[in-house]
Amino acid sequence: MHRSSEVKHVASYLNTRGCECFGQPCESHCPVLTDRTIHVQLKTFIKIRVKPDRTGVVTDGVKHSMNPFCEIAVEEAIKLKEKKLVKEVVAVSCGPQQVQETIRTALAMGADRGIHVEVSGKDYETLGPLQVSKIFAALAKKEQADLIILGKQAIDDDCNQTGQMTAALLDWPQGTFASEMTLEADKLKVVREVDGGLETIKIKLPAVVTADLRLNTPRYATLPNIMKAKKKKIANVKPADLGVDVCSRLEVLKVDEPPQRQAGVKVETVDDLVGKLKEAGRV
């Protein structure tokens, strides 16, 4: 069954937000991209430091790379293209100049072209899921995309909002936490990983899908593909061009390190334990 005539673009939106927290909860939006494998019980290798003015964490000089869930999203888009179910894969990222590196990685994996939505400086520090969704929604309309695939969440702020908000703004159906997706006729069958198990839904195109861990295993870029990616185009766009106001409606009041772990107290009997818990007001 040929889908290529109907599904024109698969836009794979790269989440530019991720940081080297290695699983430690990050209280702020750090504009760092990461490509680590996705596991949450890790030791911190980079010491995350809160800025002296407590408005965020230090990001200067921290290495950036693609959010792991976004890698999975890109991989899924490319697989669809290889199956000839979609015509074109466009990789999009919002952020300063350095996100172009991430877009290039997506191109090296097999995306056809890239779009860099330039957001830098103060705007970038306050860029959150709502503004990003507005940008994606505007781009989707402009590019006439049929399918948007994003990572389910960024591994720094763990917002898990962009996909859902984008679908709402476009009034498109959404298949979030996808561990499997199949194009069937004009519908998309998505198997979602939910708290109770696996839920299978059928949604009509155009739609938004967010990728979960088990959707696929992203490929390595090959040397020939990296060289070919050089010739692929990355278009530059500003949020204003899309009619989007990136002013944030949220104000970060403060960012603190997690509290230091307190020493415990050993007790002799169960009665002692209950007594101590009552004292601490826990019971």
Add this chain to the structure above:
Amino acid sequence: MAATRALVRGVRLGSYSIGRSRSLIFNSVQRRGIAACVDPSIGLTDEQKEFQKVAFDFAANEMAPHMAEWDQKEMFPVEAMRKAAQLGFGGIYVNPDVGGSGLSRLDTSIIFEALSTGCVSTTAYISIHNMCAWMIDTFGNNEQREKFCPDLCSMQKFASYCLTEPGSGSDAASLLTSAKLQGDHYILNGTKAFISGGGDTDVYVVMCRTGGKGPKGISCLVVEKGTPGLSFGKKEKKVMNIFGIRVLFRTGTPWSAIFLKDRNFSTGVNASSFVPTASCSLGAAHASVLLARDHMCVRKQFGETLSNSQFLQFKLAEMATKLVASRLLVRQAAVALQEGRPDAVSLCSMAKLFVTDECFSICNQALQIHGGYGYLKDYAVQQYVRDIRVHQILEGTNEVMRMIIARSLLTES
């Protein structure tokens, strides 16, 4: 952990895209934050950074988790190397028309440096394999290139380089393995020693004597495994894996000789392998510096972490400085080689000499910093030390490097 799987045939080149194993190496050196001063991506073009990223990712996911096992079981990791070849690592500087990636020597050095952090001895073998493929690509005729190169670039077949003999190591030009023309084929007779991959590989690039004494009488033949008379000695017990075994040639090969031009045969060694060998040492040293640093931040003695000891801070600083100096020298030598500069051979010799010595000292110092733990096989640092010790010996000993450099200095005066 997801098994790797071959996906739907990709476009154009029809190459399979391989999924990577989702390995949980969080202690992996490749994934760690890099201090800016030892960051190996500094000064590289965007494209080179991409190559390096793929190589680091591959080393972290496909090699590092197995490096201890490959060492302990003395394995020739065919599957992992074939996966590397699918990414284009089988013939990095071989022409694309016969399946190579067509990259420069500098690109190659960067890639080997990154791969080496995953497993030094496997990367050293991959570099030798690449060199063999390149030799056939550069010096072979079209028939030979088309017969061997595509399979070597995809690592459908593996190659070994045969120069050293039991009686001729540093004095390579005195090799005795002879090749006598008889009709339309050569009769090869002799024994080669210390052949990396010997017995496991399919294609042997053999330096042999077709003429008189000395370097001028030496040519290069390509022999395939299975040729009657080609046999292998037992695997040597060595300090590190994939170092090599004896390869014995006793009778005729049906393939014609590839005559080598422009070889620096005054010492019988192939300058082409100096930069890759040095690059492998570099990767091990890089990994060791990061391991030492991380250990110092964690290990406490005398009431504080080792990172508070000024002596160790200075040691770490020295290690980092040597690492960066080595890296710069190797990359310069690679550029000289690819530009065909007149100083290329001497510079490559200097790089090999300096870098293999310094990097061994770095890894050794890193092991010392680990204290008793450094000596346990549970810790990777000892494998880096063992694996790169041989780089001061193979592909031309560091003593021979001095000969080349001295000769270059004294001939000018």
